Amino acid sequence: MELHEPRLCAFWFKSLHVITHLLLVMNFFLPTTIARSFGNETDRFALLKFKESIITDPLGFLNTWNDSLHFCNWHGISCGSRHQRVVALNLSHSDLHGTISPYTGNLSFLRSIDLENNNFSVNLTSCPELSHIDLWSNRLTGTIPPYLGSLVKLELIGLEENKLTGGIPPSLGNLSSIGFLGLESNNLVGNVPEEIGRLSNLFFFTVGANKLSGMIPPSLFNISSMESFILTSNKFKGSIPPAIGLNMPHLIEVYVGGNELFGQIPSSFSNASQINVLDVGDNNFVGQVPKCFGDLPDLQWLSVSENYLGSFSANDLDFITSLVNCSKLDTLDMGSNNFGGVLPNSVANLSTQLTAIFFEGNQISGVIPETLGNLNSLIALGLEYNLFRGAIPTSIAKLQKLQALAFQGNRLSGRIPSSIGNLTQLYLLNLSANHLEGNIPPSIGNCQPLQKLDISHNRLSGDIPPHVIGLSSLVSLSLSRNSLTGNLPVEVGKLKNIFSLDISENNFTGEIPEVIGDCMSLELLYLQGNLFQGMIPSSLASLKGLRYLDFSRNNLSGQIPKDIQRLTLLLYLNLSFNNLEGEVPKEGAFRNTSATSLVGNSKLCGGDVSEFQLPACPIRKQRIFKLKFTISLVAGCSFVFAVLLTLYWRRKSRKKPLAVDSSINFFPEVSYKTLHQATGGFSPSTLIGSGSFGSVYKGILDHREKNVVAMKVINLQQRGASKSFTVECKALRNIRHRNLVKILTCCSSMDYNGTEFKALIFEYMSNGSLEEWLHRENGSMSLTLLQRLNIVVDVASALCYLHDHCEPPIIHCDMKPSNVLLDDDMVAHVGDFGLARLISTTTESSQTQSSTIGIKGTIGYAAPEYASGVEASRQGDVYSYGILVLEMFTGRRPTDEMFIDGLKLRDFVKMALPGRLVQIVDAALLATLEETAPTATAGNEVNYMRRGHNNEIEAEEENRDYENLSKMDTSVWKCIHSIFEIGLACSEESPKNRMCMENVLRDLHRIQIAYIGVVINRERPRR
Template identity: 45%
Template sequence: MNSHIGFLFSCLVISGITSSISISGGGNETDYQALLQFKSMITNEEGLSSWNTSFHFCDWSGVICGKRHRRVTALRLKSQGLEGSLSPHVGNLSFLRHISLSNNSFQGTIPHELGRLTRLRALDLSSNKFNGVIPTNLTRCYNLEELELSYNKLVGSIPKEISFLSKLTLISIRTNNLTGGIPPALGNITSMEVFSAAENPFGGSIPNTLGRWKSLRGFGCGGCNLFGTIPHSIYNLSRLANFSLAGNELIGSLPSALGAMLPHLVFLQLRHNNLIGPLPPSISNCSKLRILEVGDNNFSGKLTIDFAKLKDIYKISLYNNIFGGEADDMKFINTMENCSRLESLNLNTCQFQGVLPASIGNLSDRFRFLNLHGNHLHGRLPSSIGNLVGLTALDLSKNQFSGKIPSTIGKLQKLQDVFLSENQFSGPIPDAIGNLSLLITLYLSSNRLEWHIPSSVGNCYNLLALYLEDNNLSGRIPRQLLRLSSLALALDLSQNNLIESLPTEVGQLKMLTSLDLSDNNLSGNIPSSLGDCISLVSLSLKGNSFQGIVPSTLSSMRGVSTLDLSQNNLSGQIPRFLEGLILLEYVDLSFNDFEGEVPVLGVFANTTKFSVLGNSRLCGGLPELGLPKCKGTGKHKRRFPLFAIFILIASTLFTILCFAYVWGKKKKSQPSQSSREGRFIKVSYGQLLKATNGFSQANLIGEGGFSSVYKGILDDHDDRFVAIKVLHLQNRGAHKSFIAECQAWQSIRHRNLLKIITSCSSVDFQGNDFKALVYEFMPNGSLHDWLHSNVTTTKLNLLQRINILIDVASALDYLHNHCLPAIIHCDLKPSNILLDDDMVAHVGDFGLARFLGTNSNKNSTSGIRGTIGYAPPEYGAGSEITSSGDVYSFGILLLELMTGKRPTDNIFIEGLSLHRFADMALPDHVIDVIDDDLLNLHQEDAIPMIADVKKIEECMASTVKLGVSCSVDSPAQRLNIVNVVHELQHILDTLQNS
């Protein structure tokens, strides 16, 4: 009997175990199949390479399983570069507690099947491309604590049913397209700690019910079109640390007891609203406050905050309010001495009066940004300003400061931007200004400065723009200033008393865009070297005493659009080359002593585009000018004999051919200039092997079809890093690429081209051919890295992107218009744009470059014409390589930089391209296609010194329009690169002046 019972018990146990195995196996199989379905909807599976049968699915990358049941409990695939759709089968992973798919490229709708995941606690789908609505089914995930859907393209409204998720502590939905206001029912989620919903066009007011969120620490609804007042119940949320309502249409005033009601505030951001009244002095009690941003409101009254209690504060932004009105308005500066972390103080356009206290010099050594623009400050600038050794930007423009500029300003050796314009500064410009070697822009215009321009300014070798106009400066223009080859934006010395001739060194300003020397006492001839300023767009010499003829070398300034030579003593005939400057929009030659016939072509074909008034010896021209006819223009005008013209042409051609033959033979018999001078250092294969630690994988920084690029250090190169490009000579076309690149680098030098150090053509230790090029190392990698990889978490702001575009366009302008013969790059794309320490862009990789006007620019059916997506369509049809092909590639690169989308993005199918994608958004919906990262940076004030949001968005639209104009299919309709540089510079100027 006992044996029967024992047998029966054994059977039951075995049966139970079998049943358990069956259930477990079935559950595991469900999870396994769900993961396979997830993988099947990923279009690029590189990030899921471990998801194969060689491993148990619990060992797959990003998959976390429970130890007991071996069921999937978490899916963590953040920042894996995944593209595709999210499979609804994820809803079958019934043990899931955490889903993290952020920072990928998932698109399509969020599957409503996620509502089956009743154990789910955290759902993070942020930073993807999900569209559609937020599924109401998510409310079935009743254990959900964190919901993160930010940085997508979601539409519709916030489902009011989300209020049933009573355990929610975090909702993050910022930067979508959600409308319909903030549902009052959300106030029922009393566990809420963080609500982040900025940058959604919600509309409506802030519900009073949100005052029930007693545990709330973070509330962000900036840029949500909210109106009305801030409910008083919000101020009762005493745990609130981050409070941001910037960029709305809120009205009303702040409670006087704000600091006592919200004592834990760390971030207070209320900028760009319509708030009124005083700024509560009780803010002094917010001892943890780090950021105070209330700019662009209508706050008024005296600023009485005691900053001494705010020891952690690092950013104070109060611009564009109505503070002040008393003689001691700036007294609050005295309370900032203990603010040891303060970095930025922005008080521009606040109507502050009085003097700037000497205590300004007691601010933190971390202090880097001071903006007092547009107030009513007077008196001397304290010499203690020299104590702010960390300062990088100083804006005191549009005040009434007087007296001398203190020489202690020379101690601020980190200064990059100085704005002292429109004050009453007098005396000399201090010589100490030459100590500011990092200076980029210097504005001293519209003051009462006198004496001479210090030659020490020539030490500011990073200077891009110098404005000294409208002062009382005298003496000569220092030659050291004109040797500043960095000057690229503007040199304005107008409305002063400068004397003597214009030094010939002016020709060294080859990158300069605008030169204004008008209304001085300059004399002598216009130097012929001025024609070397080939980048000039605007040139004004008016109101001086220049004499003689206009030098013919000015014909080299092919990009000039405005030329003003009026009110001088110039003579001779009006230069005919002015007719051929196709970009010339206006020329003023009035009140000189020109004689002879007025041209009728080019700019002279329209009387609104030129002026020749006050030249009494002119004749001819357009009838509207009313000038007398020129003598000798009748029917019997003598003609030069035709046979004489023929003889002249024939003899000239014969002379040229003979010279070319002799010169060619002579060149063959002599080494090149570069080889005679030994310009490049010599390196061997062994040296490069050592420099890269045996071409180790750890030193590999890039790879392409023809080459691999390694980081290394050459022994005789001052221990500086170099980039060593090793050619894959076994690949077809690699040798040709090496030759093309060497030929290109022989004759080009430009600040926006990658600098070559040397080359190596040798054999390796096995006797195989070895070829390499050694370049200057670019520490900030490629533009592609910044746009599409996880190399850096920092994103490029708008100013950086525009500056990079200007750098690249300037390089193309040099290659197309200032090289002989002209060079076509043929492979412009983000991976070939390298960035140095200062984020200056350098164009590299000339392996496909062609010389215009030679046989090398003919395409063949087997030739490489660039990279798919960037190569112009006509190359695919076998057309010749032209400069407009590079313009097309630049246009695509520009659109990629502004939209964040590659031209080969998966969305570009069925006739949709990056060009068409951008074109369809013009003119009113450009913001919809702008890179989300760029919009986020813009909203978070990553663009310094720019306050006009509308102007910024207009600049974004202008930039996209420029990219569309460059990338049209028809080569003839594309912009000239000179125009592109000009337009980008205009956009940059607009941004910086916003």
């Protein structure tokens, strides 16, 4: 053995040499195998660690991340074709919850990571090869990690639309390769660091919609590569350097609106010849608009509104002539400045692509140029609140695409051109507060999409054309303060969508037509100051949503219809100075002298409120005789009825049949067989929901009439279910309200197995529950702000009725989104009275009269005092309602996993008010607002909505908390803020500090009126 050791060593050495050679050959010919398996394994391991850091994956996008597939085929993963290494990670819009794993830093070939619209928290570590981080719209929390500045190869950082706080780290100035820095729509504070000015390759910079302040670093204006420069809606001060266009020659879009900048608008912007968007609105700029803006051939959007430009002099608008060279101009917004002089005829030579012109709120005089008719692409034309005089140009009829025309608040005279009827796409026409005369052109009836028509405060005469008053698309119609005559046409009954109808202060005669009761959406009705005669239409009682009604100063006679007292939402009723007579109703609005006026009707009597100061109604002898006769007759009939009833029950007690619960006796009962057939044997395909005491099925009772219903089948095996059925029957027996789910009948029988069966049959609500809309998984549709506002009003109206207007009063005890159902028109209906309590009418305390069920609601929604055994109360419902309101506008359940360590939904909202609304509002709601907002740029899909404007200048103090929240309309944020305040007031810990539903409903109506008024008065189109 010893003699052969040298040979053995030589053998092993040669073998090792051969193996090494073979490995090198294999590495050359098989590049995707052994040599690179180590790198591939690193990527796979890093991705699995990334998956481990995900807490929830509701859409299941990471289900493919397992060993059954190569990781390059996993959802959201892209690999390079040569090395099979991960080069892109895209999990945007995946609704992932968790942290970003530090192992992401081991994906050394990664060039792009896109996690937009998720729910990540920042937990990044150094990733030396990472060149692209896009976390746009992920609702991140915390601060921007300073160590991002050490990732020297980063080319893109996208942290837009999250909840980041703190300042911008100066270390970001070390990222010399970065080109895209997006920090928009967060809650950042402080200054923009001077170091950012060192980023010489930066071409996209956005910090809009934060709380940044101070001076903009001068070095930032010297980055010559800059293309998109977005500082909108902050508190930046100072001026823009005069040489900005020279130092930043590649600018394409500039958004500096909504700050506190001052000085003059630099004319050097014209040196950046590629600019297509220039927004300097809502600042404190002075001087004139530079004429050299006409040297920007690509200019599409120019906004200088809400500044102090101009000097009310004749040459203020001379710059318009220079804009003729901007052949791509789309939007020109000059509103709310100090412009004087006349509108030059050269405005007609502007771009044929121009879709919107706004000059409102200035002191422009002269006549409106006839040549405006040449701008045949116009969609919106706003010249309101100026000093224009003369006639409305007939050439306006050439603007066939026009949708919004606002000329109110000028000095226009003459007739309304009948050619306006050619504008068949018009949805808004406001000619109010002028000196127009003559008749209302019947041709306006050709404008079929018209939603708002306001020609009030003019000198119009003649009748209302039936074609105009019958426009079913109208939401708001105001003809007040004219000299119109004739009758109110019966076509008024066609206004199925009308919200506000104002024909006050005219000379209308005749009777108010009964068909006005067909205007089912009507909430504001003003007919005062006319010559109407006859009786008040009894059909008004069908207008369940009516809130303001003014018939004062007419010649109405007869009695006040008693059914008006059933209008539970009525906040204001004025019947003064008519010839009304008889007894005044005693319920509803007639119990509130501050809301009702009856003065000037000398023949009225009675009433239930002494402040009306009405005499008692006389009792006539004939009436006394009739009363005595009636009493005798009733007594005799009662005796006979009692005898017959006794005999009937004796006979019936022998049979003891299983009957329908006596609580529901206003519809015929249905059999188990009928329900079984209607649901295909209670097929799972017809199941639409389930709860603690039963399941809900969809069925068709009558296939010929396609009578679709919802059937709540009680699970009698569940403890308390039978009592729940009885409670719900009693609660639903006598209640009637448009915002309560309507019960049709019930079934109490035996099923085919001889087992007891109970079910309630309700109207079917085609749009499902509020819970489904707020938390639907696919996110395909979302509730708009107006829909949410209407729903909270509907639910408040239902609770107000249950608490204060039904007999006996009812406490719902389980107010939550899943118990709010939506019909075809998205009207909300409160349902599920299985836990309801009836309040005793003999005591003011909330003693339970119909149920001893221990549960008083659902975790998260139940009032905190219920945990200590306190009896159910109105205040408990109010608390649940408050939580529901907060959930509707934050998109977060009260049991959301983020609410830990004592943090509650209420605290989450309270801490954000008033200045951080944009951080708590439901992202789905923000998306619906932004869909209708003006588009800032198509390149980066950033949407903007301009602030609304009216003739009254709001105080700066009032807007201070809103103006920097977002790019949204200030009125939108005021509405949302007010609703949050109501939600907080309703969800106070102490029951005695909570609002009552009467006050909640009143305040919500005010918010609703204010917001809808803004919606229907906003003349500007949304892009």
